[in-house]
Amino acid sequence: MIMSESLETIRDSLQDLIGRAVELIPGILAALIVLALTAYAAKAARDIGSKAGMATANSASLRLLIEQTCYIATWAGGVLFAAILAFPGLQLGDVIAALGLGTVAIGFAFQDIFKNFLAGILLLLQEPFEIGDQIVVSDYEGVVEHIDIRTTSIRTYQGERVLVPNSTIFTNPVQVRTAYSSRRSDLGVGVDYNTPLSDTASLLERIICQVEGVLPEPEPSIDLVCFNDSSIDFVVRYWTLPQMKEVCVVQTRAILAIKREFDRANITIPYPIRTLYYFDQEKYNDYLPAGDGNTTPR
Secondary structure, three states: OHHHHHHHHHHHHHHHHHHHHHHHHHHHHHHHHHHHHHHHHHHHHHHHHHHHHHHHOOOHHHHHHHHHHHHHHHHHHHHHHHHHHHOOOOOHHHHHHHHHHHHHHHHHHOHHHHHHHHHHHHHHHHOOOOOOOEEEEOOEEEEEEEEOOOEEEEEEOOOOEEEEEHHHHHHOOEEEOOOOOOEEEEEEEEEOOOOOHHHHHHHHHHHHHHOOOOOOOOOOEEEEEEEOOOOEEEEEEEEEOOOHHHHHHHHHHHHHHHHHHHHHOOOOOOOOOOOOOOOOHHHHOOOOOOOOOOOOOO
């Protein structure tokens, strides 16, 4: 008797669960359809956001932020609507409460992700650099290709892609090499101690002003910096366009031009010089017995 009652209870429970599952199937199917439509709607919203950004914002970073905001907002709305369809008894207050409790737990579990997310939004809003700028951050240097919500993509000069977390960029010094329209380079040149310095400084100034790619403003300058071991050192300071390729090309031209004109003017760029002194150590040996070596006994 007891066994039959237990079996009856289990059967009723199973039938109740199956009945509830059958009742939920239409809602779950509707939720899946909503999620599928949300995927297409999110892509469409991203395209619309991109066009709106092109029409309203001059900054590429702001256009990217508008585009990503539309994409994420569409997904958030679609997921919320799908959850309500899948679970009809779910109320908006319950959703808000669940989000509040879940946010705390998720915040601890994914704090690095949220930190990068918030840093990405701040970078897009503040615009310390733009896509196409050449930057140095931590141990990496290259061209900014993309600023995402989580990472910033940098293409190094060696052709490698580096994904730098936005929190790293936001909390560390960033050197933006292309922030201004010009950039200064300092080129060291050493000359022999017998070289007339005033004439050499004037020659260097004429040479650097004629190098292709050197900007007339700000004007180049020639400075004497130190007496080195085997040379007197000049520093040629000149300005070029800020891109790394332009800096390297102009530096090569400057070195070739300086060497060519120094050869014509018989100005020597000296090699390192060392002077060696040799001593007869036995003559200065204090430990030799009297009468040995070169000493004279008394």
